[in-house]
Structures are given as C-alpha cells and as structure tokens.
Amino acid sequence: MTTNVTAYAAPAAKAPLERTTIPRRAVGEHDVLIEIKYAGICHSDIHQARDEWGGATFPMVPGHEIAGIVAEVGSGVTKYAVGDRVGVGCMVDSCRECDNCRAGQEQYCTGGGMIGTYNATGRDGEPTYGGYSTHIVVDEAYVLRIPEGVALDAAAPLLCAGITVYSPLRHWNAGPGKKVAVVGMGGLGHMAVKIAHALGAEVTVLSQSLRKKDDGLKLGADHFHATSDPATFQELAGSFDLIVNTVSANLDVDAFLGLLKLDGAMVNVGAPENPSSFNVFSLLTARRTLAGSMIGGIRETQEMLDFCAEHGLGAEIELIGADQINEAYERVLASDVRYRFVIDIASLRD
Known part of the structure; x- marks a missing residue:
C-alpha cells in the first residue's frame, strides 16, 4: 500500500514550486524508508524543474542530495537498521547486470541507464520523486x-556536489605533486577545493572575479585568479595537470585548454544549457584531454563520504525553509549563495 507524504513540487515547467502530497511505495523486502531531514538544492534541480534539458515529467519533486534517518526497513535488509544516519544521491536504481553496474559504476549503467532519484521512471513503472519531501523509500543497495x-x-550536498567532484579528482589522480585548477567556486567548486586540498594537491581557483578569494584561500586553495583578467591566461599557460570545470555556463574552452600541461586533462562536471565548441589544435599541441564526468557509483560515493568524515569536510551551507525554495532558485541563478542551499525538511512537517 502506498503512503502519501508532503512534498514541494514543480507543477509545470518554469512554474513556481508549491506544497503538495505525493505517493511513496510500501516498504518492500529490500527497501529502506528514510525520514528525510535535509535536502540540498543542486543547480540541476533548477535545470530540470524548468525543463531546460528536455524530457521533464511533471509534477516534479526535485532533490537528489538527501540526508536523513532510517525509519523502517524491509525484512530482507541487512545493511541498515532503524535509526541509522543515511543518504541518497542522484540514483535509486540501475540494471545491476551490465558490465558497468557489476564494476560498481552504476552511474554509467548501459542496461537502460541509471534510474534518477527524481524525474525518472522506476522499475515499477511509476515516476520517481526526490528529496524535497518528508520521506523516501529506496532499495538498500542505493542507500x-x-x-x-x-x-x-x-x-546532504555531498551526495551530489561532493561525489561529482570527488570522482574526477580520484580518477585523474589528484594528489601530492599535482597542480589542480577548479573553475568556478559555487556549490560544486567549493567542494572541489576542499577535497583536492585534502588529497594533497596544489589547488588554484579560477573564478570570474576575486570576490570569493578570501573564501577560496580559507577553504584550502593555494592560489586564486580572476578569469575576467586576460593576463591570467598568459600567466598560467601550461600550468595544470588537471582542470575541473564546475560551472554551468559556456566558457572559452580553448583558453582553458591552454592552461594545461603536456598530458593534462580538463574535466567538465557542470552542464551548460547550450553546446560548447573548441579548436582541436588546443588538444593536439600538448596531447591534452577534454573529458566529462558524472557522479560516482555507490561504492565510490561511500568512499567519498568516509573520506570527508575522516578529513572533517562538509559543505558550506545556508539552511532554508521549504517556503524559501523559489527564492533560493533565483539566488542560485544570481550566484548569491555561499555555497549550497539546504532545505530543512522539518519546515515541511509544520
């Protein structure tokens, strides 16, 4: 039997989010019922609620940065017990059988793709609804x-922002002796700075202005440069082993590729609304790589959470009530948040 729970949903593309109720499935044998305590606001929530990437289904309950407490477990659950502190990230299922799933890379599932925490269709044929709600039911394998x-x-923001930057930093071997540049210092970028520093890399922030310089240095950056200053690209040419581009806007890709050393890589984790272009000679002249990365798999996401706990890392957040979500969306678009909005789900229970 399904249960109705309180949520905040976008009723249509570009419409303000509003309070509503949504169904949650009954707790199955391998399911975990989570009482959500906090849900982060990711820029991709805004893209999808406004149907900027296409294919959106409404009503939509965004939210894939979920932190809460286990309220109930199915009879076959072995990993979690009532009262455990748990999280849910960007996916709640995958085929579990393809090579990528078997390798712990469920985010790259080739057996139909991972099933998103929201704006997707579950194995039961029902739409998935995200974390802007009081409860969620998830298979224990994806908790x-x-x-x-x-x-x-x-x-909460570690479940998307944290793993989105941790995965490429680990894959491209950020660590001692490596020079890493982080483009943009928003929700993703500030976590990239913290994690890259904790990994032992020399970290440079490349931001439009020097407005956040003090923050960047406090969070672990060794250097901070303004990309609005053309001299930055001359001064730093050929400097970096790895560039992690976290912004959701189109950049002069060739200019940033020119900052890479021989065999350097620029990895995109932000997703602009419009296509980007570049000159292939920007790659050929120094055997550079232009790459992309999504989130991590379940195993790597747990590794990231454990790493952050070990190093005392969490997101820099501004806690808001559910009635401030629409305002928060506008502030994210205006880059007016330091550095992640998190919804206090207790405000949905009032």
Missing part, C-alpha cells in the same frame, strides 16, 4: 551510510 564525522545538514 549510503553517513558517518558520524559529518553533520547531516552539511552532508
């Missing part, structure tokens, strides 16, 4: 354990 070393509210 993460949040260590005690991270506060639940600061942990």
Whole structure:
C-alpha cells in the first residue's frame, strides 16, 4: 500500500514550486524508508524543474542530495537498521547486470541507464520523486551510510556536489605533486577545493572575479585568479595537470585548454544549457584531454563520504525553509549563495 507524504513540487515547467502530497511505495523486502531531514538544492534541480534539458515529467519533486534517518526497513535488509544516519544521491536504481553496474559504476549503467532519484521512471513503472519531501523509500543497495564525522545538514550536498567532484579528482589522480585548477567556486567548486586540498594537491581557483578569494584561500586553495583578467591566461599557460570545470555556463574552452600541461586533462562536471565548441589544435599541441564526468557509483560515493568524515569536510551551507525554495532558485541563478542551499525538511512537517 502506498503512503502519501508532503512534498514541494514543480507543477509545470518554469512554474513556481508549491506544497503538495505525493505517493511513496510500501516498504518492500529490500527497501529502506528514510525520514528525510535535509535536502540540498543542486543547480540541476533548477535545470530540470524548468525543463531546460528536455524530457521533464511533471509534477516534479526535485532533490537528489538527501540526508536523513532510517525509519523502517524491509525484512530482507541487512545493511541498515532503524535509526541509522543515511543518504541518497542522484540514483535509486540501475540494471545491476551490465558490465558497468557489476564494476560498481552504476552511474554509467548501459542496461537502460541509471534510474534518477527524481524525474525518472522506476522499475515499477511509476515516476520517481526526490528529496524535497518528508520521506523516501529506496532499495538498500542505493542507500549510503553517513558517518558520524559529518553533520547531516552539511552532508546532504555531498551526495551530489561532493561525489561529482570527488570522482574526477580520484580518477585523474589528484594528489601530492599535482597542480589542480577548479573553475568556478559555487556549490560544486567549493567542494572541489576542499577535497583536492585534502588529497594533497596544489589547488588554484579560477573564478570570474576575486570576490570569493578570501573564501577560496580559507577553504584550502593555494592560489586564486580572476578569469575576467586576460593576463591570467598568459600567466598560467601550461600550468595544470588537471582542470575541473564546475560551472554551468559556456566558457572559452580553448583558453582553458591552454592552461594545461603536456598530458593534462580538463574535466567538465557542470552542464551548460547550450553546446560548447573548441579548436582541436588546443588538444593536439600538448596531447591534452577534454573529458566529462558524472557522479560516482555507490561504492565510490561511500568512499567519498568516509573520506570527508575522516578529513572533517562538509559543505558550506545556508539552511532554508521549504517556503524559501523559489527564492533560493533565483539566488542560485544570481550566484548569491555561499555555497549550497539546504532545505530543512522539518519546515515541511509544520
């Protein structure tokens, strides 16, 4: 039997989000019922609620940065118990059988693709609804354990922003002796700075202006440069082993590729609304790589959470009530947040 729970949903593309109720499935044998405590606001929530990427289904309950407490478990659940601190990220299922799923890379599932936490269709044929709600039911295989070393509210953004930058930093071997540049210092970028620093890399922030320089240095950056200054691209030419581009706007790709060393890589984790272009000679002249990366798999996401707990890392957040979501969306678009909005789901229970 399904249960109706309170949520905030976008009733149509570009429409303001509003309070509503949504169905949650009954807890199955391998399911975990999570009482959501906090839900982060990701820029992709805005893109999807406004149907900027196409294919959106409404009503839509966004939210894939979920932190909460286990309220009930199915009879076959072995990993979690009532009262555990848990999280849910960007996916709630995948085929589990393709090579990528078997390798712990469920985010790259080739057996129909991963099933998103919201704006997707579950195996039961029903739409998935995200974390802007009081409860969610998720198969235990797609639930993460949040260590005690991270506060639940600061942990919520790690389930997307944290793993989105941790995965490429690990894959491209950020660490001692490596020079890493982070483009943009918003919700993703500020976590990239923290994690790259904790990994031991020399970290440079490349931001439009020097407005956030003090923050960047405090969070672990060694250097901070303004990309609005043409001298930056001359001064830093050929400097970096790895560039992690976190912004959701189109950049002069060739200019940024010119900052890479021989065999350097520029990895895009932000997703602009419009296509980007570049000159292939920007790659050929120094055997450079232009790459993309999504989130991590379940195993790597747990590794990231444990790493953050070990190093005392959490997101820098601004806690809001559910009635501030629409305002928060506008502020995200205006880059007016330091550095992640997190919804206090207790405000949905009032």
